[in-house]
Amino acid sequence: MKTVTGFASATIGNVACGFDVLGFAIREPGDEVILTLHDSEPSTSPVSIKAIHGDGGALPKDPKKNTSSFVVLKFLEYLRTHKDIDFQGHIELELRKNLPLSSGMGSSAASAAAALAAANELLGSPCTKMELVHFAIEGERVACGSAHADNAAPAMLGNFILIRSYNPLDLVTIPPPQHLYCTLAHPHIEVRTAYARSVLPRTIPLKTATEQWGNVGALVSGLLTSDYELIGRSLVDVVAEPKRAPLIPGFYDVKNAALEAGALGCSIAGSGPSVFAFSSSKETAEQVGSAMKEAFSTIEERLDADIWVSPVCHEGARTL
Numbered sequence: 001m002k003t004v005t006g007f008a009s010a011t012i013g014n015v016a017c018g019f020d021v022l023g024f025a026i027r028e029p030g031d032e033v034i035l036t037l038h039d040s041e042p043s044t045s046p047v048s049i050k051a052i053h054g055d056g057g058a059l060p061k062d063p064k065k066n067t068s069s070f071v072v073l074k075f076l077e078y079l080r081t082h083k084d085i086d087f088q089g090h091i092e093l094e095l096r097k098n099l100p101l102s103s104g105m106g107s108s109a110a111s112a113a114a115a116l117a118a119a120n121e122l123l124g125s126p127c128t129k130m131e132l133v134h135f136a137i138e139g140e141r142v143a144c145g146s147a148h149a150d151n152a153a154p155a156m157l158g159n160f161i162l163i164r165s166y167n168p169l170d171l172v173t174i175p176p177p178q179h180l181y182c183t184l185a186h187p188h189i190e191v192r193t194a195y196a197r198s199v200l201p202r203t204i205p206l207k208t209a210t211e212q213w214g215n216v217g218a219l220v221s222g223l224l225t226s227d228y229e230l231i232g233r234s235l236v237d238v239v240a241e242p243k244r245a246p247l248i249p250g251f252y253d254v255k256n257a258a259l260e261a262g263a264l265g266c267s268i269a270g271s272g273p274s275v276f277a278f279s280s281s282k283e284t285a286e287q288v289g290s291a292m293k294e295a296f297s298t299i300e301e302r303l304d305a306d307i308w309v310s311p312v313c314h315e316g317a318r319t320l
């Protein structure tokens with residue numbers, strides 16, 4: 001028997017103005033997937049789920065419905081059809097969910113990326129991370145019905161990832177400025193991505209579109225040139241945030257508290273309910289976190305919130 005543990009961290013999709021086309025990984029927290037290779041023939045599926053820890057029993061144990069096992073099945077299929085590797089053994093999967101579900105922290109993507117990193121090493125690393133990312137994106141279709149890449153790609157590859165094109169997939173890696181810190185506030189409520197996508201408009205006015213893509217271009221420029229003021233000015237979302245803010249009690253109070261505490265900018269993390277803010281120092285990011293936590297706790301709903309302060313993760317999914 002051979003055992004490999006994969007790890008992939010939380011990611012923030014959209015990054016305010018980049019709906020579905022921009023995302024980044026933070027260093028922690030993250031999900032762990034432990035894979036054990038058995039040479040024996042599989043009873044039914046080549047991948048089985050031995051145990052899931054930390055999900056409160058919420059996640060499916062059907063290998064075709066859990067993103068961690070589903071992507072390993074896709075990986076094995078790809079090995080057979082594209083690498084002439086016909087896997088005959090049985091992989092047992094154990095998932096340690098350290099990321100909250102439906103949180104805006106890329107929970108399903110982290111499980112998928114961690115599983116792929118482990119499976120690839122388990123079978124002798126036949127694929128590149130760029131090949132693996134396709135399966136991680138397909139895992140999002142299982143999780144929320146849409147194969148958006150702005151969590152899956154940074155979860156696999158690290159850094160900021162700009163999705164220039166989905167078909168064909170064309171990803172652009174953007175390394176983070178040296179002093180950029182992310183503060184992530186996760187209020188103890190759930191917002192399912194599928195629902196948060198259903199409240200968005202199918203079309204937007206041309207004026208709205210020009211404002212949004214102007215900010216995407218400026219944000220990318222700010223990241224590449226370490227222009228922290230420009231990064232802050234560009235964290236404006238006129239498409240998704242106005243429609244999703246009502247799903248997050250106290251969102252605007254939290255956003256104002258973050259900005260007053262010195263954040264460069266602040267918006268919804270992915271589809272929410274988490275809220276993220278950028279700062280140009282760890283000290284400011286920590287002060288921002290305290291202000292966001294306080295703001296969530298003083299609204300009518302008196303929400304408790306977990307706070308993480310982290311630089312952007314360069315590594316992406318890896319084995320431990």
Ligand SMILES: Nc1ncnc2c1ncn2[C@@H]1O[C@H](COP(=O)(O)OP(=O)(O)OP(=O)(O)O)[C@@H](O)[C@H]1O
Pocket residue numbers: 059060065066067068095100101102103104105106107108109111112142143144151191192193194270271272
């Ligand atoms: N390993 C997994 N981890 C998390 N969710 C999973 C996993 N496998 C399947 N799912 C399904 O995906 C749903 C979570 O999808 P959803 O996108 O709402 O949450 P999320 O991935 O945590 O979202 P976000 O990307 O906003 O953090 C769960 O309700 C579950 O049904």
Ligand SMILES: N[C@@H](CCO)C(=O)O
Pocket residue numbers: 013014019020021104105106148150151193196197240269270271272
């Ligand atoms: N781009 C996705 C991110 C989900 O985390 C959305 O906003 O629905």
